[in-house]
Amino acid sequence: MTMQETDTKSAAAGAKAFPGSDSRRYNYFEPKGRKATHYEDVTVDVQPDPERYLLQNWIISFGDGTPTYSKDWTALKCMDWHGFRAPDQEWERTHYQRQSTIVGMIQNVVENARRAGAPQRFDKAWVAVLQNHVGAFKHAEYGLGTALMRAQRYGYTQMVNNAILTNASYKLRFAQDLTLYLAEVGSDIGGFDLDAGKAHWLDDPIWQPCREAVEHIRAATDFLEQYFAVNLVFEPLVGELFRSGFVMQVAAAQNDFSTPSVISAAEADYERNLANAVELFALLLRDPAHGEDNRTMLQSWFTHHGGLAVKAALQLQPLWSLPRVKAASFADAFERARDRVAAIGREIGIDADLPALPPVEVGQVATPAATAAAVTDAAAE
């Protein structure tokens, strides 16, 4: 009898015992914990590496000889890029579940608000803020999303790239959330100009430093500089400042309960993306061979993008004066942003302490330009 005639009744696990019949785990990588997580199983080593298992090396190169993936695409160095695991552990199923839940949450809130006629009761001055400034901010989110979409091409492992990919997905979804939300509540409010937000983004002096900061991130050619600048610089100094420090605190007092719910999704997204980014950069700064060089590089990125982000944040200051009911102050919001970015810096091991706003004397108006100059001067010292 030849082998192919051998009959087996069942092809289910455990039907026979033979060498290897109980080898039921992916066995080619070291799990971060005691056992591999599902995220690790579906992620680790899918993007191969000539230094691990890629026997025949990369087999196509760019015209200049650069291989399909190269460590030279970032100035940061790492002895083991494969050591990174995203704390949010996202793979496709969890990503769709989370994104879909957010979409459902936002739709429920918006539908209920509109059904109750809430947008018509928004304070008039607040409607102008939504139209002009929340409308402008959506472009910042989109710019960061497109920067991250490009950045997800360049990482040296699947774990790095997928963390950046999901970050891009969250940002681009949120930019669309804001766009469609404004279009829908705007249709309930007479005279709401949906093009005004972009006009403010492109021309309003309040938004120009913000646009400049975003364009610098988009134009950065180092993908980890982009990932760093988005999550460790722009988000705490400008993104959260605007979303939490302004919109979420101020909106309710203007009879608007729906906008904070839409915005809150981005805050939750950011917590996860921040955790992923902090884990990666902390790993790079702990690197025994390259940690110090990496620290120098991150510090220089922080100086560059931090300067732009502070300028952008300070220029937004007049927004806090626009709502009729003043429920929050820029100074408090900026102070929290300053604390936040310093705490993030401590977490990964760089100096991200920014000078405090200069005290404003009674009767003196703190103009954004004067404040910006004072903070920038202090930072330079």
Add this chain to the structure above:
Amino acid sequence: MPDGLTLNKITSQKGIGITEAARRVADLGWTPSYVKEAMAFPTDYKISKAPRDPMKQVLRSYFPMQEEKDNRVYGALDAALRGDMFRNVEPRWIEWMKLFLAIIPFPEISAARSMATLGQLAPGDDLRTGFTMQMIDEFRHSTIQMNLKKWYMENYIDPAGFDITEKAFGKCYATTIGRQFGEAFLTGDAITASNIYLQVVAETAFTNTLFVAMPSEAARNGDYALPTVFLSVQSDESRHIGNGHSMLMSVLKEPDNHLLLERDIRYSFWQNHMIVDAAIGTIIEYGTKHRDKNKESYAELWHRWIFEDYYRTYMLPLEKYGIKIHHDDVHEAFDSIVKKNYVHKIAQFFSAGWWANFWRIEAMTERDFEWFESKYPGWYDEFGIWWENYAKLSKPGSVPITFADTGYVYPHRCWSSLVPCVIREDFQVDEVDGELYTYASEVDRWTHKEAFAAEYQGRPTPAMGRFSGRRQWEEVYDGWDLADAIQDMGFVRPDGKTLVAQPHLSFEEKDMWTLDHVRGHTIRSPLLALREMTPQQRQAHVEEYRKGFKIRRV
């Protein structure tokens, strides 16, 4: 409740229309004025017309739709286990999944990465959402396929091969062919790679055989999981086909691009044929136990999906835009399957080198012979004795069939597609930059020498990719003993001696080959041997190779 009135109609608010929503979302983009974004991805194409979005979908409808698709997939996997699928599944089929699922997650995630390219290169922001969805889709495909593979590993009788999957992907001669496919999505000229090779050819033409024809065969073999996952994957492909076509229409607008389009459609079609037909043709025809003569053969499937659907309705109409289409290549590809037995020769090769695999291949039987003969008249004369020999030599202690006196000549490997040069009469040899290379056909020779070069028909093409790396597996292990090479690749079971690959489906330990059974045979690189020959010897060798061989009974 009156007729036609639903809860949804009562409670939902009037929203904005889909066209308006898509327009608003596309208006999120702007032209930077503070810093100009450098073009990160090289291309020799010029693109000035912004591609339009044919789907007009926004992310808030996309995510719930995908979640629902996922729920169905994971529910079906649970149901398959409750229905005891693995009790009845055909091991012959599942074994080939060790190869297929080792390869496919990498091309998928490469496609995700390549959306970075298209997102940046496409003027305007109209199609950005389409590219974004494709990026997330490909992330879906890669991880859902890794999950499916893990599921097979946990539930199928023989997990060996699944357990080393991504390591095996890096080591195996066959997975390197798949890597040629995946790396081609994201390396070199950005339009060549991400638009033409990936979207216009691989996704529009060949996913039909990959993700539609193959799942049908899986179901015939008692595997309901693969169709569940891959038909769900294929449902995303229509979006990618739309993205690709829209981008192609933008590229077409520029007459300067037409020469490059002709080059890239030619290269992409031929290489997709060489790689996808080799792998999927073999899996569909040789991984099945289902031999109903009424079902379509791979050749018939190819004619329906590639020739009728793709060539006649997608490729041919491009001529009216002034693009030269190489009709002869399409006919030659079809002839290679129906007249030159391309798939059968590839299956023969896979079995000839079974010991270097990380999956099992069992011998074809009388039932298989009958089906092949009915679908491919003359099959038995050319391949019947080979498979009878294979069955005879499947017992441990036999000579590995590669080294038995069968008359089989181990093939040269094609430098372009990395598939062995199995259609002997089409074998080509040429020099590039003073070095000698071998090719499976004239188009493969052209691909390396003319298409993947710094200049094309007198036009500088600095962005075009280059073939690199240690492309030939046999060269890596030239002079190695089989046992040492297998051990080096890690294709050994946890006992440290039993091979992962077996030339049969017996699950009895006594029937299983170990390192000792294959020791004493040496791997030789045909290319290195060819390069060492004198010009006269080489000429004689090439002539002899092109004559082919006749299999003898052992």
